[in-house]
Amino acid sequence: MLPLLMASYCLNLLLGAVGAQLMHGYAKRVKYKIVGFKQGLTLRKGQEVIETYGIRIKRSLPLANACLCEVDEGDASIKSLAMDPTIDFIEDDLQGEVQVVPFLTMDVKKTNQEIPWGVQKIGAPHVWKDIRGEGVRVGIIDTGVDINHPDLKDNVKEVGGVLDCKNIIDDNGHGSHVAGTIAALDNDIGVVGVAPRVDLYPVKAFDKSGRGNISNVIDALGWCIEKKVQVVNMSFGFTKNSMALERAIKEAYRQNIVLVAAAGNSGGDDSVMYPAKYPEVIAVAASNSANKAAWFSSGGPEVDVIAPGASIPSTYKDGGYKSMSGTSMASPHVTAACALILAKSSMSPAKVKEVLTASAIDIGLPKNKQGAGLVNVSRAAATIKNARKNIENCQL
Numbered sequence: 001m002l003p004l005l006m007a008s009y010c011l012n013l014l015l016g017a018v019g020a021q022l023m024h025g026y027a028k029r030v031k032y033k034i035v036g037f038k039q040g041l042t043l044r045k046g047q048e049v050i051e052t053y054g055i056r057i058k059r060s061l062p063l064a065n066a067c068l069c070e071v072d073e074g075d076a077s078i079k080s081l082a083m084d085p086t087i088d089f090i091e092d093d094l095q096g097e098v099q100v101v102p103f104l105t106m107d108v109k110k111t112n113q114e115i116p117w118g119v120q121k122i123g124a125p126h127v128w129k130d131i132r133g134e135g136v137r138v139g140i141i142d143t144g145v146d147i148n149h150p151d152l153k154d155n156v157k158e159v160g161g162v163l164d165c166k167n168i169i170d171d172n173g174h175g176s177h178v179a180g181t182i183a184a185l186d187n188d189i190g191v192v193g194v195a196p197r198v199d200l201y202p203v204k205a206f207d208k209s210g211r212g213n214i215s216n217v218i219d220a221l222g223w224c225i226e227k228k229v230q231v232v233n234m235s236f237g238f239t240k241n242s243m244a245l246e247r248a249i250k251e252a253y254r255q256n257i258v259l260v261a262a263a264g265n266s267g268g269d270d271s272v273m274y275p276a277k278y279p280e281v282i283a284v285a286a287s288n289s290a291n292k293a294a295w296f297s298s299g300g301p302e303v304d305v306i307a308p309g310a311s312i313p314s315t316y317k318d319g320g321y322k323s324m325s326g327t328s329m330a331s332p333h334v335t336a337a338c339a340l341i342l343a344k345s346s347m348s349p350a351k352v353k354e355v356l357t358a359s360a361i362d363i364g365l366p367k368n369k370q371g372a373g374l375v376n377v378s379r380a381a382a383t384i385k386n387a388r389k390n391i392e393n394c395q396l
Helices: 002-029 043-052 076-082 117-121 174-183 214-226 243-254 327-344 349-358 377-395
Strands: 030-037 056-061 066-072 087-092 095-098 137-142 199-204 211-213 231-234 258-262 281-287 305-308 312-315 321-324
Touching (some): 076 087, 117 327, 137 174, 137 214, 174 199, 174 312, 199 214, 211 214, 214 243, 281 327, 305 327, 327 349, 349 377
Parallel strands (some): 258 281, 281 305
Antiparallel strands (some): 030 066, 056 066, 095 211
16 A cells, blocks of 8 residues: 555656646746837737737737737747838847845834935925925836825825736835835824825836836836826836837826936946936936935936935835835935926926926035935925016016
């Protein structure tokens, strides 16, 4: 009896190993490619072209006039497709991640409400009597948001999710932290955000581990456009350029959306990540409470401004609070500042960036580390007010 049981056990092990190898082999063979069509070719016609080569389309990416395709490794059909005159590019569906420094994350216990040092540093409380972001829609492309958090729930107007699993819950915590810096409620508990009355539209495009793909971000940008958001926060980064993402960013910008992104946590110079590296995006570096560049903050000629990003207390998943560091934490300070500018006066993304940079404070750092300087909401509001006065005087 024992030899028979042993034989059965060994057979099961063998079958399990074979099955695992087959599954591993399949996972290894299938790659996801983004196929972009040349200008003038409609999405439907482009899909027909792909199908003639026998390539499987997973889903379309309208914002980039492209499709996400499943390709077997070594399949010659993708090489043939690349030679088709209607195809502009074929690229990998790159993976990026949120820009937080994990080992600098700490639990924070909150009883009475506090105004975080970063919110104070950029001068936000000085404008709250006049503007708090009312009526401005802010999109957050991230790991989701804790929609039941007592410091966030009243400002969350609608949530979306673009991952295959359709999950919209913040199972990471990063997105909830970003949301708190932007718009934690002024309600006598926890913390207060830079713009405590904006309307939040979070969309989950990054998973539990804080990772997401180019195709997810493109879909998330499309969702933000559908919801008519005016500012989008992107506290994540990709190390390589993507033509598909660049197309999507340009289209979102054309749709009059202010785009803000984390510069990256690679440190050094010439290390700004995408999408912050695109000219349509406001690239944000991170500073500490001593007005120095955070050691992890990426630098480069693309940096537009710097904002607090070290030891930032904010909301977290499951109703909690944490202190976190990264250019991920700097970006939402700027996103919220842009929302306050728009609440003060309706203007184009280019004009918002102009006001933001013109009112920034030079803190004595190299330009590739601070851009125009430290964001200051109070000075930005005063810039708008003075501009209005000049216009009124000219009309007299």
